[in-house]
Amino acid sequence: MKRLFLPSRARGLMAALVTLSLALFAATAQAEIFTPPAAECAALQAKYPQFKGKTLVNAINPHTPGYETIDPKDPSKYIGFDIDLGETIGACLGFKVTYKPVTFAALLTTLQSGQADWVISDIYATKERAQAADFITYSKVFDGVLVAKGNPKKITGINTTLCGTTAAENTGYVEVPLIQALAPECKKIGKPAPEIQLYDNNQSCIQAILTGRADTYINDVNTVDNAVKAFPDKLEKAVAVTIPYSVGIAVPRNKTDFRDAVTAALLTLQKAGIQTAMLKKNGLPVENLEAPKLVLAD
Numbered sequence: 001m002k003r004l005f006l007p008s009r010a011r012g013l014m015a016a017l018v019t020l021s022l023a024l025f026a027a028t029a030q031a032e033i034f035t036p037p038a039a040e041c042a043a044l045q046a047k048y049p050q051f052k053g054k055t056l057v058n059a060i061n062p063h064t065p066g067y068e069t070i071d072p073k074d075p076s077k078y079i080g081f082d083i084d085l086g087e088t089i090g091a092c093l094g095f096k097v098t099y100k101p102v103t104f105a106a107l108l109t110t111l112q113s114g115q116a117d118w119v120i121s122d123i124y125a126t127k128e129r130a131q132a133a134d135f136i137t138y139s140k141v142f143d144g145v146l147v148a149k150g151n152p153k154k155i156t157g158i159n160t161t162l163c164g165t166t167a168a169e170n171t172g173y174v175e176v177p178l179i180q181a182l183a184p185e186c187k188k189i190g191k192p193a194p195e196i197q198l199y200d201n202n203q204s205c206i207q208a209i210l211t212g213r214a215d216t217y218i219n220d221v222n223t224v225d226n227a228v229k230a231f232p233d234k235l236e237k238a239v240a241v242t243i244p245y246s247v248g249i250a251v252p253r254n255k256t257d258f259r260d261a262v263t264a265a266l267l268t269l270q271k272a273g274i275q276t277a278m279l280k281k282n283g284l285p286v287e288n289l290e291a292p293k294l295v296l297a298d
Helices: 006-023 040-047 081-093 102-112 175-180 181-188 204-209 221-230 256-271 274-281
Strands: 055-059 068-071 075-080 098-101 120-125 134-138 143-148 168-170 196-200 216-221 236-240 246-251
Touching: 040 081, 040 256, 055 081, 055 102, 068 081, 068 120, 075 102, 075 120, 081 098, 081 256, 098 134, 098 221, 102 246, 134 256, 143 168, 168 175, 168 204, 175 196, 175 216, 196 204, 196 221, 204 216, 204 236, 216 221, 221 236, 246 256, 256 274
Parallel strands: 055 098, 055 120, 168 196, 168 216
Antiparallel strands: 068 075, 120 246, 134 246, 143 216, 143 236
């Protein structure tokens, strides 16, 4: 049998990736279906009987600790806040949930093609994305700016301190156009526009900073905080920034009965304090909770 030989640098990189994954997984809790309010959910099942007894597919990008990752104790399962929320909404409306893991950039195309019924995967609800799906928001957005320890490039947010630096970002993330939009401001002050390296998941972005290939990664603040906890001697959060978006559940456009049913179930869980309990269980700030609102294309 041939053995796969890796150069020492590659072996070091692989070891770092494994360490990163285990460290981030360690920050997650076990998956759980919370008990939804019986009377309210029975009423919703009577109002929306078309979903009861079905199994619906959730398209996810399972690389965001706290929100959705592979269960390290059972790789056939997923864990995190979004998993708990989707499973409990399903329990309230009487359906079960299965999962289709895809890259982040493929989440909405998977929904559009009918290979998934909905998307609960820490995806920001924007007007641009609403061209592909209707969104029901459930969480506020707080971003963190991840940099190497000591912040050698003195980056202070999505501003001109990014000029001449390299940012690692996930393909399709809303931070990408925000960083690209800095190009005219950088030109005015005589500096190069920020360079953007695109990856398929958070771990690859974080690894780009650890290996010196990128100077920053701007994403959900919980993801940034978990990375700093995993590598306190190598990484730090330069600052937390706010961006004008909310996190949303994506459902097929104009499938109003499903959209209304999910919105009603989400409201029921929020009023019963269940979403707050899910945030606490998964180590996320309770301030993230947001009353549902629709983000549509029109």
